[in-house]
Amino acid sequence: MTTKKVTLTDVAERAGVSTTTASYILNGRSAEMRISADAERRVREAVAHLGYRPNRNARSLRTRTTSTFGVISDFVASGHFASQMLAGASAAARASEHLLVIGETQGDPALEHLLIEEMLDRQVDGIVYATLTSLEVRVPAELKRLRTVLLNCVDPTTNIPAVLPDEYAGGRTAAGVLLDAGVTGEIHVIGEDPTPNALAGPGRLEGIRARLAEAGRSVTSVVPCHWGVEDAYDAVDAWLRRGARPAGLLCLNDRIAMGTYQALAGNGLHVPRDVSVVSFDGSELATWLRPRVVSVALPFNELGARAVQALVDPGWADVGTVRLPMPLAPGGSVRSPAVGARG
Amino acid sequence: MTTKKVTLTDVAERAGVSTTTASYILNGRSAEMRISADAERRVREAVAHLGYRPNRNARSLRTRTTSTFGVISDFVASGHFASQMLAGASAAARASEHLLVIGETQGDPALEHLLIEEMLDRQVDGIVYATLTSLEVRVPAELKRLRTVLLNCVDPTTNIPAVLPDEYAGGRTAAGVLLDAGVTGEIHVIGEDPTPNALAGPGRLEGIRARLAEAGRSVTSVVPCHWGVEDAYDAVDAWLRRGARPAGLLCLNDRIAMGTYQALAGNGLHVPRDVSVVSFDGSELATWLRPRVVSVALPFNELGARAVQALVDPGWADVGTVRLPMPLAPGGSVRSPAVGARG
């Protein structure tokens, strides 16, 4: 039973109507066109019997719309981040009957250009331009002529809609956790973002500073280190050996938190008894530490979903820059008044 | 300068030739058709000048091929695994001028069915059916009528080509590391795969057993636990408290290794001085542990790439089941003769 291609014509024939009528019915315009109930019944029967499926390609040629969005991102691979954005985007796309075609540029502008063209050739209805980490970017010129939404990045030179996490508010949240817990000793920040054009680190730090200032406190020091586990371990270990005695630590991401945990343990310091720790990202890693580290989470799923929604939005052009809140993932890494959950 | 849609006709007109000629030239058939060098030059000039790009949709309607593959997977989101497969697949797709359209089923058969139909409606040239973890599956019937390749799963009831990691060989590798290092005491396995139809755990265990048997050794015990960090911690901690004194530990994945590390540390056991540890997956997590745990890696990128290559392969139907080797990711978790790298 090699299912032959069934066309609208076949359906119309079997139902004894014209393709026009069949087309109207299948596009839900039977009421509008006042198609007879009987014709409709016959067409639907034919569709079911023949197993007819419309050829979207042919339809697209006519309608100039493909129900497909393109997603251009620098890295689809690294960590569960980009992929969670994809998952959110994918779900949102389905909600509006779209499919996603993806392209990974690996940060290569030439490849990026190529992929964008490929997508345009396929007549995608819009493009989500995403970066793995929050970045200030200059989008390729061709995107400016299209229905585009930036995901996890912004281009200050254009007013293309953009969706990204509210890092500043996240920073405030993190600092607030320490304050609410009554941490009175020194509060330090671990990790300074070395990536050029990165938005996360500066935003978080700014939020932290602002919140502390409101309480008449301040960041005692910022320990610089790259955002990797080993980097953080090395930096924090050296720092502790030099005699640092922090009461609260704000790690700018979960990998830093992990390295920090290792360094604290190595120096006989216990979390949260001796030191309270709050982190950022809210990745799985945060839940793997003992005790689980309180982490201000990146809402990746929502980011992806929101970006696609912006693409679908009739008011797309005026969406502007959307900043999504970073929810708090609970843990046992902060002393006293508690932020719930198992440690 | 709102770039108007430029068609082949426009190009032909400007070049002073027929669309036929232009089409031949743009499809690289000018030699075959013995088109005059001058006509070719003029057409290329017109293309460049007009910024012409072929409408692949229109082309597809004619050629019945879309240069697009579909990827159906249960979870695109969870961890960096599926996404690495995607990255590999994406790169391989580009190599053969294809783009990927993705669909995440979340394990829901109804949704799966829907997504497959959506892809078929868009006339994809083939479908990669992927699972996040190695699984024995029953593929939906409709896929059997298509150019499909299974990724990270197999369906023993069909002979659809499949690409997955060679877990058995991986198990042998892991056991070999311990043997080569001269570990003479008890060797235990941590983690027994509770997932029904899972392939990874059983395959790895079988390989481990086989390799040890060859050396006249055997697995002293298999400590059962779910494949999560906390599960492993709890199980291993309790087990150690009961007096276990392992010399070598084979953790069935990296998360288990992490929990195991925590439990060992909590019981005053040092890696690798007191216990040698080897793990599976080769995820980033493996590199974050101190010392870095030796891990038999899942070649996710290659898996994805190979799957797409199989789809492109003219001999697709006869690809059969491909098992890719699991390379060893070095670390400092095994005593003596060393497996290179920083700990």
Next chain:
DNA sequence: CTGTTAGCGCCTTCAA
């Protein structure tokens, strides 16, 4: 209410 007709943009047979 339904059918006729004309493309969407491209490829390709056939004839010149």
Next chain:
DNA sequence: TTGAAGGCGCTAACAG
């Protein structure tokens, strides 16, 4: 070596 013409499957004026 090139051009004219038909059609892929579908939608949408425009008649009836």
